[in-house]
Amino acid sequence: MTGASPIERTSGAPLFSNNKLSVLRKHPYFADLEPEAFDQLCRYAKHTTLKRGTTIFSKGDPGTSLIAVISGTVKISISSPDGRNAILNLIEAGEIFGEIALLDGLSRTADATANTNCELFVIDRREFIPFVRSQPTLAMKFIELLCERLRRTSDQVEQVILQNLPGRLASALLRLSDKHKPQGRTISITQQEISEMVGMTRESINKQLRAWAIRGWVRLEHGAIVVLKRETLQELVDAGANDGE
């Protein structure tokens, strides 16, 4: 289950190009951190490049590192013994993941795999925890990060328990389109991936999307979805459940 973790084999700390770090620097979590604290944080980092499909870590592994995505996207997912699997989150360039195991020192709660070719920075727990203790601002940043994650995850529980297919799909689309604002309303994702994010089958997702496409609420492209009627989908989520006809 565990397999070789490619991260552990990374060669020693190289020099970092400033444009790579700037992706992180721009992120809300680090933007208003003191420059010297940020620099010191980066001093603990190791650089890695991964090919699409590579396992970064698996659920249950002893997790001792925080990982920042410089380019590409990472898939956080879990899978059941009978082969079904669920995507919990997609981490994009400029975001970080693996913070839970880093901060509490316990095992990883999910699998992480490179969803595209990726460039990553890896920060190890051993040197990191004392640093956090000494930097109240950084600790508060992590508290904020954890709060945000908790809000998102609670939301997910809410969706999955209270909403049916249309509601869940709509709210997944809205969330994804919020995240990809720069690309306009186009979401680059396969229907297979969406189905694993909302926890229903690809076929069901496809039929619902098609129905919405006919009504002009979305447009389907190959490997992408364009949200046309944002408000309508939002209403559908708020209304609770049943499809709007």
Next chain:
Amino acid sequence: MTGASPIERTSGAPLFSNNKLSVLRKHPYFADLEPEAFDQLCRYAKHTTLKRGTTIFSKGDPGTSLIAVISGTVKISISSPDGRNAILNLIEAGEIFGEIALLDGLSRTADATANTNCELFVIDRREFIPFVRSQPTLAMKFIELLCERLRRTSDQVEQVILQNLPGRLASALLRLSDKHKPQGRTISITQQEISEMVGMTRESINKQLRAWAIRGWVRLEHGAIVVLKRETLQELVDAGANDGE
């Protein structure tokens, strides 16, 4: 939606009896905190007593306080427009809740109601945040708390997406029985409440429990469930899904 929050109307800080505080003091989160830090934490607290069924706060309220349960239990839940509702957590004496809104200053993510008559301590954000900043140990404690919550909530997402009724019910029973170790294997809870915790109907839950009772895996009492075959239920969860016959 909001309604009068009984907490805001609490009269000024009274003197606290030490035996009440001792419930908190014993909790893992505070046990190894410096005594003076703990005392100062308590200085910010207000004491309140609530009757069963009272709303403590509602989803969407501006949340500015952390609440500790001295006695009784508090239900954290959410509800959909069409009347369905889901229990996210039951907070018992010695535990705290409401930490997300306290720490990030945003609105409450769920409803909280007194599930029994309760005694609570309420700590306000205004005076609390600067205090956390100045106490790295306390900040680390909250980071641990948030990590634990996040693990639990992620687990819930995993359960709800990947498991069917038997799996979800079994894992809910196991979790509840872990929490109530002192009472042996008896879980005091109604089937209605369990159904709202696992996100399925009371009727379905009842039928499954009955089937397990016949096989001798559990025993049903009025308002309680006794887990008899812990291992069998655990296997059922691990196996993935389908009922053990």
Next chain:
DNA sequence: ACAGGCCTGTGAAGCCATTCACATCGGCCT
């Protein structure tokens, strides 16, 4: 001790989503 309210137990009917089984399309590699 009786009434009313929550809790439990159970069957029949229906429905939403899954499962299964294909057909088609597009892109990429050789």
Next chain:
DNA sequence: AGGCCGATGTGAATGGCTTCACAGGCCTGT
């Protein structure tokens, strides 16, 4: 161009869970 593979599109059959409709049990208040 041909071939392949991953992604999309769709219908029919199946099934797990819900919905609905009651019946009985246990506890509590008066």
